[in-house]
Amino acid sequence: MIYANNKDLVVPGMLLAEGDYINEDGTHKDKGKIYASVVGICYVDHRKIRVVALEGKYIPKSGDTIIGVVTGERLSGWTVDINSPYNASLSQRDIHVGRFDTLKVGDLISAKIVKVTETFDISLYAKRPHGRLNEGILVEIHSSRVPRLIGRRGSMIKLIKEKTGSIISVGQNGLVWIRGGNEELAAQACQMVDREAHIPGLTDRVSGFLSR
């Protein structure tokens, strides 16, 4: 028995389904009934039910590409702040920085999360095409709005790249790195997406903003 429709707005504690269904992200099961645990949009795919959260901090997942800030040096690696409640660690052998160069505290890196343990010990991998990000500016948005910034098949980010001529790299953790072109305009566009993510007709408005 299913109580929620596809693309419904749900709030925590709302009963979504009962019986033979599989609960995924954003839901929890109690005595055979599935309830929403966050504010979000409910998606029903055959027997699978999930809720995509509209808010929330970034929770690391293996396979994600993120942007981080080096916060500390250790014996054979670095600790990296990835804009989440947990720090990540990067081993020396997992990054290529050249023979006479090294990573310093405060450097920006793009990296892939390779492993997240149960206690949230996170290891990164930052060899090609990842690695240190030189120059450029960093913009922070909500991690829940990242899919919106990228858009369907990258349409939104492609639009911003084209109109500003910048190189943009978006981390799943909500950090956006922009270099070259009109950096300021690109940053404003990202912040606009962040602010107005839930209002329909976003692509048109961003396009209008960039053309102005």
Place this chain on the structure above:
Amino acid sequence: MERVDGRRFDELRPIKIEAGVLKRADGSCYIEWGKNKIYAAVYGPKKVLPRHLEKDDRAILRCRYNMAPFSVEERKRPGPDRRAVEIGKVMQGALEPAILMHYYPKSMIEISVEVVQANAGTRCAGITAVSVALADAGIPMRDLVPSCAAGKVDGQVILDLAKEEDNSGEADMPVAIIPRLNQITLLQMDGKLTEQEVEQAITLAMQGCQQVYQLQIDALRRKYAGAEYE
């Protein structure tokens, strides 16, 4: 019986809830409950400070309740006092069962409740506001936690005492519940009630909580109305 503000015995004061009012907080809520005016802010989950409070298997919840010096008729000395610390503690106890704390081990959720204007029942209004703020911060929860008080004035059990009633009344009993499980997470009482009156007051307060629960849901829906995602 006629109440001071002309309400029925089982009627709440007018309540207005608004989610997402503070820009720098991860989640926030403003509530006007009769003459109470309260801001709630949620920060987190974030790294635990001080480190020794860290739990390996779940998040920890820290609550701060503060009354502004101008929130009451006679100026209140600023800073935390015995009462504020106690209310912070009971709020933490009331909210923790509803949050899925094991989702974020080794992290901390910080809650701050700021009472701008007080008129009896601030802890109930505070808990109600905080649970909306928690949902607004995207923290996974079993359910929202509505809260509401019942009490006894002039020998009759009534819902949601206002300041004047609280001062002249015989008893006041704040209750917070998890509506879906029908479980009580906060139950306090000052004053005297007989056994039947306690039963009566709890039932009445729980009915009040159900009404508050609907208002919480409405507030969240209002904030995100028209939201759509790919």
